[in-house]
Amino acid sequence: MLNFKYEDFLSYLKGKKILITTHDLVDIDGLASCFALKFFLTEYFYKPTISIFFSELSKPTRNYMVKFSEKFPEFIFTYSNNVKLSNYDVCLIIDANEVNQIGLTTKNNTSQLSIPYIIIDHHHFNKDNLNNENLGLLNLINDNFSSTAEIILNLCQQYSQKLPTPYKYLITTAILTDSGFFNYGNNNTIKNVSDLLDKDLDIQDVRLLLNKEIDISERIAQIKGLQRVELIREGNYLIGISNVSSFGAKVASTLLKIGFDISIIHSIEKEQKIINGRVKKTICIKTGLHIGKIFEEISKKFGGSGGGHDGAAALTVDMDSEVILKKIIEKIIEVLRSKI
Ligand SMILES: [Mn+2]
Structure with a gap:
């Protein structure tokens, strides 16, 4: 304490x-x-x-x-x-x-x-x-x-x-x-x-x-985020990857609500490439997956800044998001496989 x-x-x-x-x-x-x-x-x-x-x-x-x-x-x-x-x-x-x-x-x-x-x-x-x-x-x-x-x-x-x-x-x-x-x-x-x-x-x-009324731009981001989502299945875990031009953190949370265990959303906000990650709390506890630590590690390796909690984190990067995304998914799958 x-x-x-x-x-x-x-x-x-x-x-x-x-x-x-x-x-x-x-x-x-x-x-x-x-x-x-x-x-x-x-x-x-x-x-x-x-x-x-x-x-x-x-x-x-x-x-x-x-x-x-x-x-x-x-x-x-x-x-x-x-x-x-x-x-x-x-x-x-x-x-x-x-x-x-x-x-x-x-x-x-x-x-x-x-x-x-x-x-x-x-x-x-x-x-x-x-x-x-x-x-x-x-x-x-x-x-x-x-x-x-x-x-x-x-x-x-x-x-x-x-x-x-x-x-x-x-x-x-x-x-x-x-x-x-x-x-x-x-x-x-x-x-x-x-x-x-x-x-x-x-x-x-x-x-x-x-209480707030949700802005139309946010609702559009949510809908587009869902339209573009790519599903990766690893054992019994479902990972969702998508991209939006804003509200990345919100879309990442929405993916968990509709059934994904892990969500990764990349977006460009304020001219910066941002990746938001969310993991269901039960999955963090069960597998030890800590998305904040993964983002922190990636940011150290590739430049940028990132980190956060086990179940919610963000990463700001300068380089190609595709490369970073691939690394993130690899790391996540590595942790999930070690627990299967
Ligand atoms: Mn706080």
Whole structure:
């Protein structure tokens, strides 16, 4: 657990000018975790200097913020999309574990910040990513949590910090979205949500905040993704491969819902070649298949960046997707065969 690390983390931050940020295309977990952490630190320290930096927000996050602000008009999401790093002593990187996942680095140098940073995250962390700027001993990383928001919740609970209702809503929605409404969660995921529920927090209200009408472009991507899918059967396992021009992650999840065990979708988003992979949780447990590790390995070999969880991961590559896809499928089949 992380409990024993909190004290060192907080004593390091005392008196420092703090910048909090998260990965590009901020999702709800990143959003909730940044604001909840800022709230905690503001309560914990005497008049601290803390800013939040976001590069770009994802569309679901923006939709969510609109609904959230209707419900809590007094809650203001204050953040900046242009900061000067030299104004801060330390950067807290939330819900991401590599500097190049955040929008703070310069074009010429995507692997370095110019100030020390601490990672607070729930994704698998590769120790090779440690560098001089990362205050590695202070990182709060645990991939047993289904969301980063739960790490912040845990921190608040350790220091008996009560959360006002809007923050409870933020954290609950982050847990629900990151755990796929408990599909990827464990006992603690449910316990954490249960801790947050009270007379002011109605779970159906939380669900309403996350309700969304699906955009026509997304529906077209889903349909095209299904039309183009290629089926590979390996023993009793079904692998689906397809391509779309956007919404690759969503199409990858859809393939699992309709019966594939593993899905690999390649797409070109924001002029980048992206491969999204999903594996059914039961298959991960049964076979030990960890798509995040496979993507990480491939990205090391062929350049690019990639990684994630056992059942959900993404890979950004520069080279021909066909070659990479072939490698990925080979690796997957290798793991599946070793367990047959
Ligand atoms: Mn997350």
